[in-house]
Structure formats: C-alpha cells, structure tokens
Amino acid sequence: MNSFNLTRKAVASPLVLSLALGWLAGGCVSPSADSSAPKPGQGIAEYREVTREARGRVAAMVDAVEALAQSSGSSSKLSGFDRALHQLEVTSVKTRARADAIIVRGQAYFDEWKENLAATTNQATARAATERYGRMLEQFERVRECSKEVREKFRPFMAKLREFRARLDQPAAAGAELSRPELETLAASGRSVLTRLDAVSTALNEAQAALQATLARTP
C-alpha cells in the first residue's frame, strides 16, 4: 500500500482511480503495513460482510421477540431471546464500530482525493478525473447516508432490548403476562433496522457496479 504514497507527478487518471479504489478497498489487513496494495473493491466486500453479519443477528433478534410475543413468555422462548440478545451485543461491537469507521475513513479518502486533484496540472486528465470523482463520490454518499440511518435506528433498538429484558427480572414482572404491544413495538423497531441494513446492501451493490464500470472504462 498505499495510494497516498504516489507522487504528485503521477498521471492524473490512474491516480484518481487508485484513490477511488483506496476508499473502496479501505480496511484490508495485510501482513505488513505498506507492502501490499488493497484489491479493488475490497472495502465494499468488507462492508458487505459486516452488513450481512449484522442483518443476520438483527433478524434472529426479531424472530426471538416475535416468538416471545406468541408464547406469553415461556422459559424456552426467553432463553432464545437471551441468546439472540447476547449474540447481537457481541456482534455489534465489531459491526457498529466498523461501520462508523468506514463512514469516516471513506470521507478521509475522498478528502485526500480532492487534494490530489488540485495538484493535477494536465487540464484534460484533470477533467476526466474530476468526473470519475463525482460519480464515485455520489455512490459513497449514498452508502454513507444509508449507514447513518442504520446507526440512528440500531442504537435505540439495542437500548430498548436491554431495558425490556432487565424489566423481566423485576419481582413485579414475575408471573405477569408479557406486554404484547411492547413486544410488537420492539419487533417493529428491529424490522426498521433490517430495512435500513437492506438499503445499505443495495447502495453497496450499486457502488460495486459503478466501480466495475469505472474499471472497464479505464485504459
């Protein structure tokens, strides 16, 4: 790595493309810090994996909530709920952290890209590079916006789940019927997170397609 070590004498078009790939490849882990370049689209693949994992955990959580709503709180359903909540808590450490950082570092790559664009002296190649920049930035902004929506929905969902589970252990809750409306609200909140995660996946697919198109056009 990395694309930022390229000198300003580099040809603008490959430079811009490499910087675009830099964002899309963000997050790779190589054996040493600077010895290998990220593969094109690796960043998209990584974020897809994070999104897929998060979606699976949230879907399992929603299923557990719905099962609880239909069982009036039988102990077997409650243990399933606890298992799903624990797994979601643990998974969220990685998925939420990575998603947050990907959003920020993606922008950082684009900021660096802009700096390199400003240094480009050849006007024709600079124009082509700026057009590519605009297209990729558009894709990036879409992914970023969808990710923000996930973040805004995910955190209150987790908070509600924790609070709901804590209340079940209260003496006042012992033997009492579970609140079906509350469980339905929880499930709806989870489904809302799922919808946003699906939007992220769609945006990533579109970004991947745009990347492929850019690669195909680049001489």
Add this chain to the structure above:
Amino acid sequence: MTRIFRFNAKPASRRGTIVSFRSTRRGLPAALILALLIVAPAAQTQYPGIPPGYPQPALTGPTFGANLRNAANATKTQAAIVRRGAGDWSRRANSGGYSAAQLQQDFANVQFQFQALREQFNVLGNLALQLGRPRANNAVAELDSGLNTIGELFTFLQNQYNAGTLDRHTVVRTCSAFADGMRVWEQELRKNTARLGLAY
C-alpha cells in the same frame, strides 16, 4: 429469588460534599456519576487523542517502532485484564449471595480497568497517528469506536442503578456481554496491528 439493588440517592453528608465509598448506599451513586463522566456514551467516529490533563504512560523504546510495539503490547495486556475482570464479575454476580457491596467494588474495579485501557489505547492511537498513514488512522478509528460501543454497557448499568431497578441477573448478562465484547475487540486489535504499522 431476585435481588434488586436499590440505593438511596441522598448525599452522604447533610453538610454537603463528602461522599464515603465505604458506605455502599451512599458511595455507589458517586461512583456511578464518576463512571458517567468518564465513560462517554456517545460513539465517536473521529479519534480524539488524549484529552488534556490525562497522563501519557511512559513506553519509550530505542526507536519509534519499538515505542509503537510497546504501546500495542501494553494495550493488549490491559484489554485482557478488562476482559478477565468482566468475566470474574459475571461469575461473582451469578452467586445468590452477591451483595450490594460486592457490586460496588466490582463496578468500580472494571470501570477503572476499562478507563486504564482507554488511556493505554490513546497512547497507541496517538503513536499510530504519527505514522501519517490513512490505514493506521482508519484502524485507530475502528478500535476507538469499538471501545465506545462496549462502553455503552456501562451506561446501561448506570441507568439501571439510577432507576433503582438493577438486579444481579441483569448484572450477569451485561458483564457476560461485556467480557465477550472485549474478546471481539482484542481480536480486532490483533488483526489491526499491521494496519497500525506493526510488524512482529
């Protein structure tokens, strides 16, 4: 039987400011307020570096790379301490005789160790940022955000304290999630050593 830890939020002294940590009922709210002040609930996506007033642990080596490795090793060690502390807390809280005094001690201990991890990670993060490599910056941002996510569990426990509804089952579940979350974070730290500019 479910044990609920209820605490009186009255001040320790009617005259005002002295709060004794020897008194469980009086000391815990103070510990929790302290925890709230130290553990920021909001996730940060930009690594802020060491806040003013926080000491930088001395981890100097013969070279910059040695400093970085020392800081990474110290962070790994501290992360393991936090994980074990949370696991031990979960096991103790699972005992029927778990008392409010033990809860106070365990909370303070794990919170202290977690804060020490944050400080240690800040040292590592600041060194990594000096590399001036986007990959290192990104790795630092991810790990920092991970600690913020784990820190949310402290906030949750604190809110339960404040509401007077914390019971030991909730403590057990939360500590277990905390310990497993730390395990994931340690894995991410190991994976990110290359991005941080470390080659072992």
